[in-house]
Amino acid sequence: MKKETAVKNLDTIITKVEGARLKVSEHHIVKIIGISKYSQSQDVATLYDAGQRAFGENKVQDLKVKSEELNELPLEWHFVGRLQKNKINNLIDLNPTLVQSIDSLELAQEFNKKLQIKNKKISCLLQINSAQEDSKTGVLPEEAVNIYKKILDTCPNIRLKGVMSIGAHVEDREIIKESFRTTKKIYDELVPLGAKYCSMGMSSDFELAIACGSNMIRVGSTLFKD
Numbered sequence: 001m002k003k004e005t006a007v008k009n010l011d012t013i014i015t016k017v018e019g020a021r022l023k024v025s026e027h028h029i030v031k032i033i034g035i036s037k038y039s040q041s042q043d044v045a046t047l048y049d050a051g052q053r054a055f056g057e058n059k060v061q062d063l064k065v066k067s068e069e070l071n072e073l074p075l076e077w078h079f080v081g082r083l084q085k086n087k088i089n090n091l092i093d094l095n096p097t098l099v100q101s102i103d104s105l106e107l108a109q110e111f112n113k114k115l116q117i118k119n120k121k122i123s124c125l126l127q128i129n130s131a132q133e134d135s136k137t138g139v140l141p142e143e144a145v146n147i148y149k150k151i152l153d154t155c156p157n158i159r160l161k162g163v164m165s166i167g168a169h170v171e172d173r174e175i176i177k178e179s180f181r182t183t184k185k186i187y188d189e190l191v192p193l194g195a196k197y198c199s200m201g202m203s204s205d206f207e208l209a210i211a212c213g214s215n216m217i218r219v220g221s222t223l224f225k226d
């Protein structure tokens, strides 16, 4: 990826984010996470030069390789993928900034146990399957608030910071919007309990997600395209 391309991609996204967030409120700040799963470390470094600081991966092994190759740069790393139990220790050792994909109470408790053994605390989001799609993980919307509270009560080494969701995988914008609204409603209920991030929106739907209240978007293909 060329430097000019990185600058152009990032500028395009920032301009769209600005437009969308200002329609919500001047004070509505949206954080952009560059999802680098289809790209190489060199492209991450190029985007860093263009000004992007926060990146995310969906496989623990890829997060390890890229964060180690780029450890000279002051990057922030997020984990957004399905977390297998046997990879929890490896993920903890990488000190991610935010684990966005805690998708069950059981996983939270296992993660917490491993964190306690290592005497560490890590910030996490609870993933919600707002579109109720079988292909996706995450807790069901109607159970989300209760599970969030249970994690707060039983997992002292998890710093729970909000929710993450993937929009409905359909063409119909109304259905996608409905899934974002579902997540936002849950997030609003959790703000009094300390929730800070409502992570929703990817390359194809981040403006819609921001209009629905997202304050963290995860963009991969549009940010890294050649």
Ligand SMILES: *Cc1c(COP(=O)(O)O)cnc(C)c1O
Pocket: 035, 037, 058, 080, 081, 166, 202, 203, 204, 218, 219, 220, 221, 222
């Ligand atoms: C891959 C991925 C993204 C980015 O998807 P794009 O459509 O390429 O922007 C965002 N969130 C999660 C959880 C992902 O796995």
